[in-house]
Amino acid sequence: MTTTLSAPKRTAGRLSLLRRSPKLTIGILLILLLVAIGLSAPLVAQAIGGGQDPTETAAFPRWLKPSGAHPLGTDQYGRDILVMVCRGVLVSLQIGAIAGLVSTVIGVIVAFVGGYLGGFVDTVLSFFTSILLVVPTFPLLITLSAYAKEVTLFEVGLMLSIFSWPFAARTIRSQVLTLRTRAYVDLAKTTNSRDLEIIFKELLPNLLPYVMVGFATSALGSIFGLIGLEVIGLGPAGVIDLGHLIFVAISTGALTLGAWPLFVVPIILLTALFAGLNLINIGLEEVYNPRLRSVSGV
Amino acid sequence: MTEPADAKAVRAAETAVAAEAPDGAGASIRAEHLVQRFGSGRGAVLAVDDVSFELDREPARIVSLVGQSGSGKSTIARQVLGLQRPTSGAVTYGGKDVLRLNRKQRSEFRRNVQPVFQDPYAIFNPFYRVDRVFWTAVRKLTDLPNKRAADEAIRDSLRAVKLQPESVLGRYPHQLSGGQRQRIMLARIHLLRPQFVIADEPTSMLDAQTRRGFLDILQDFRVRYGITTLFITHDLSSVHYLGGDIMVINKGRIVEQGAVAEVMAAPSHDYTRLLLASVPAPDPDQRWTERIDIGQIR
Numbered sequence A: 001m002t003t004t005l006s007a008p009k010r011t012a013g014r015l016s017l018l019r020r021s022p023k024l025t026i027g028i029l030l031i032l033l034l035v036a037i038g039l040s041a042p043l044v045a046q047a048i049g050g051g052q053d054p055t056e057t058a059a060f061p062r063w064l065k066p067s068g069a070h071p072l073g074t075d076q077y078g079r080d081i082l083v084m085v086c087r088g089v090l091v092s093l094q095i096g097a098i099a100g101l102v103s104t105v106i107g108v109i110v111a112f113v114g115g116y117l118g119g120f121v122d123t124v125l126s127f128f129t130s131i132l133l134v135v136p137t138f139p140l141l142i143t144l145s146a147y148a149k150e151v152t153l154f155e156v157g158l159m160l161s162i163f164s165w166p167f168a169a170r171t172i173r174s175q176v177l178t179l180r181t182r183a184y185v186d187l188a189k190t191t192n193s194r195d196l197e198i199i200f201k202e203l204l205p206n207l208l209p210y211v212m213v214g215f216a217t218s219a220l221g222s223i224f225g226l227i228g229l230e231v232i233g234l235g236p237a238g239v240i241d242l243g244h245l246i247f248v249a250i251s252t253g254a255l256t257l258g259a260w261p262l263f264v265v266p267i268i269l270l271t272a273l274f275a276g277l278n279l280i281n282i283g284l285e286e287v288y289n290p291r292l293r294s295v296s297g298v
Numbered sequence B: 001m002t003e004p005a006d007a008k009a010v011r012a013a014e015t016a017v018a019a020e021a022p023d024g025a026g027a028s029i030r031a032e033h034l035v036q037r038f039g040s041g042r043g044a045v046l047a048v049d050d051v052s053f054e055l056d057r058e059p060a061r062i063v064s065l066v067g068q069s070g071s072g073k074s075t076i077a078r079q080v081l082g083l084q085r086p087t088s089g090a091v092t093y094g095g096k097d098v099l100r101l102n103r104k105q106r107s108e109f110r111r112n113v114q115p116v117f118q119d120p121y122a123i124f125n126p127f128y129r130v131d132r133v134f135w136t137a138v139r140k141l142t143d144l145p146n147k148r149a150a151d152e153a154i155r156d157s158l159r160a161v162k163l164q165p166e167s168v169l170g171r172y173p174h175q176l177s178g179g180q181r182q183r184i185m186l187a188r189i190h191l192l193r194p195q196f197v198i199a200d201e202p203t204s205m206l207d208a209q210t211r212r213g214f215l216d217i218l219q220d221f222r223v224r225y226g227i228t229t230l231f232i233t234h235d236l237s238s239v240h241y242l243g244g245d246i247m248v249i250n251k252g253r254i255v256e257q258g259a260v261a262e263v264m265a266a267p268s269h270d271y272t273r274l275l276l277a278s279v280p281a282p283d284p285d286q287r288w289t290e291r292i293d294i295g296q297i298r
Ligand SMILES: Nc1ncnc2c1ncn2[C@@H]1O[C@H](COP(=O)(O)OP(=O)(O)O)[C@@H](O)[C@H]1O
Pocket: B038, B039, B045, B046, B047, B067, B068, B069, B070, B071, B072, B073, B074, B075, B076
């Protein structure tokens, strides 16, 4: 069987995975770069503000052009744009992580319970999943955010995950469906394994790549869902992510005043974030799909 | 030990088996008016149509279930193993419906009724080393006192099916051949010593030489350990080689049953005659090089 050749030796370690998919590697590097930018925010703030908060109103003269002291200039309120951008990246990433995690947990539970048990339970769960997938969630998000004035970052993440878990659930469920009829699941049943053991020990390990894909997809959906809200000015107050910066740039006419970095830099970083998460998705599929298909014999 | 047992040796051993039958002797598997319908309306398929039979242990026998592809054999196997709920009818073990066993009864049923499945690739979870198949079985279905005893028993079982423990233990499934994997399943049977083996086309993916070795082991298990096997196949030459009893199934119905020698000598049903007509004259040398595949009969 030629297909067995495509199966990686697990003893070769995880690094070989990266070598097998440049897309996965680039995606991970992009995300790591963004994390580094986000985490550098305190250092950058210290360097630029010199002990003071460089994003306080009137910390500096307004609309400064990029210079050595302010590499990206300042905005309408005299806030340092570089520091705002670094913090915005961190907030966007946190939103993605929180919403991605919550979505993945919900998605995994829904997918496994429905996909494995099948029948009525699955019908009901699939129904809800599909509804959330087809209903235009953006207006719902707008409505929800109208009620959510003083919310924490975590609450925003939670709110977004309500709309993004179906993506994780759908991705994972379709895989559960193909795996649950595998002979090794039958063998586990005849070995007197319980359902939970089968789900966690037989199915879940084989689905980890899809769980990761589900996470990346939901994280992406949440980050951009929030940005959609921010850009039209309906973002939750107090959450300053990249989308909020774009909104500020648009609403204060930053572009016409020559403060282009306030608009352009967040866009570039969001593009990198989008590309990074998508490359991870595609890379994971590339690496794992052929193997899952070949070794477990579809 | 796995040389083809000649008739005299078999008969001698049968007497011996009856004498040293293990606990639970007398428990038999009974299929009672099994019906399986898949789907509904126009697309409905009647896969199993009022099938009844009994598998006894005294004396241990090999009962072949023969029919062409799509005749309902696998469905019956799954019903017998308690993996598929029949539309109507029931499978009983020791007089109790296998789908309504309490915890203790189920454990007893699982210990004593074990499968060998068709596809030696899909039977292994690609995530784990093959050893896990044995260790799960040890943990769930045996009373081996400790790790050392279990390890010894596993190695014994591998040697009993002519596998070198060192050459398979610690490996991943994709690193072994189809024949090795299927033998591992036999080693698992050897380890568990069930009363019944339900073998669904276990040899259809093996080459002629490997297949013969496999059948010899089944025969050997019957003689040594009193294991009754339901041997499902579409290969009449295997049935002829194994001897014992035969049930011929056509479109979900058992159309003929009896001793292999008698049915093959004087088939009473048209369908059986058709099957036999498609088998070339038994040539002891050719039988194992040419597959007689009744799945190809129209
Ligand atoms: N889970 C299922 N859902 C729908 N149809 C099925 C299912 N399993 C088997 N069938 C159908 O039932 C019939 C018998 O199948 P099967 O028992 O696999 O036959 P065999 O093992 O003799 O080839 C076939 O027509 C098959 O398509």
